Amino acid sequence: MTTDQVTVAILGAGSWGTTFAKVLADAAAFREEDITIRLWARRDEVVDDINTNHTNSEYLDDIVLPDCITASNDAAKVVRGAELVVVAVPAQQARTTLHQVADAIGERAILVSLIKGLEQSTQATMSKVFAQELNLPSEQFVVVSGPNLAKEIARQEPTATVVACEHENTAEWVAAMTASE
Template structure:
């Protein structure tokens, strides 16, 4: 299986960055942007200053605001829209998807209401087997990758041949993709790390330091692994790029929207103030903590940090209070 022509649906920071990765790997890439002015800027100026200021995009990358035009002749289609809007967007694109194109998901989250992972949503709406969808995960801070800093990612698909095809299409001198067949583990890691990053941001906003961050990251990893075990994920996945790798990057970097959002809450700002500072966008972890909490309760997985983030974000509980409650929980063996 060979992929040369790729369409990226979504022109945000990660979608634009992954389009650049593909073009720098020698692929012909067409992006779809919701706003015509963004498509025009990418097509004629080879920049997307609203999302990646200071980054020049490759000449072989073009863009359009017409989804049908963008999708014509695509051998792979990359879905680069937020997790909670994926269903609505894909419903509008479904009849335009080229037959036999490899579908690739960049979204990291669990859908509210249905509690489905992104590959499950894509499978349902696009009418393709879930085992044929490639999921991209790992430490994927867009600005660093767009600046061509060395980085790696995981491409997960039950159909290994499809994962290898996207691996070949995206590997370049600064981006090293690995393959994996554990889609469940990779998607859960990508969704849960946003919630743990919120907690690390709140801890930073409260003035806590490295020991607290390390504790939250490690115990957050334990939560992810417990949920994964209940849902059939491979435990080794959480020790890799889609687990601890993504977790460390998202929890520690000021480029992480979830960490930055949480830090504002920890400093005493309201949800509205934090959202305004983020350009009107709600961090993925704010939405995901609700769906992940419901998913965990349904399968009996203990996720106290996730529960604490839900209480702060959706019940208005003070971050300092939930922090004290986490420390005051019943003492137990580390691996119980």
């Protein structure tokens, strides 16, 4: 897998989803590679703020987002054609969100979970929820987790992040997508 000319879909335009979009955009700019990042937000005012002002002021105050980040409230449109689909919704909304976009996700897309916690009703981990909803092979599922806080990362403060996958090459590809050095 290469990192050039990648289209990324991020489901969830809260602080963590928007921050991850910024990390990907900044890393691509550092590597002088093109990237298209589409964020899905449920609320029109968040979509408008991102597309018009290049900010997500509700979640990330005055942090300016790169121009390659756009937003839409059409989740299927956001994921269609994306090589990397990042899911950053609350754990209790993961199954519904994945079910909503399952048919639009490409069969070779890599899925990244930024979700913390378990599904309360089933006590299922997010890897189990993703597998059940998407029939996803393990080499296409990656977890990205802290210890970190979205605002620390958005402000480019030192933090630690773990990229985990059963398949090392997939984890390395996702980690490379976020690297700025």
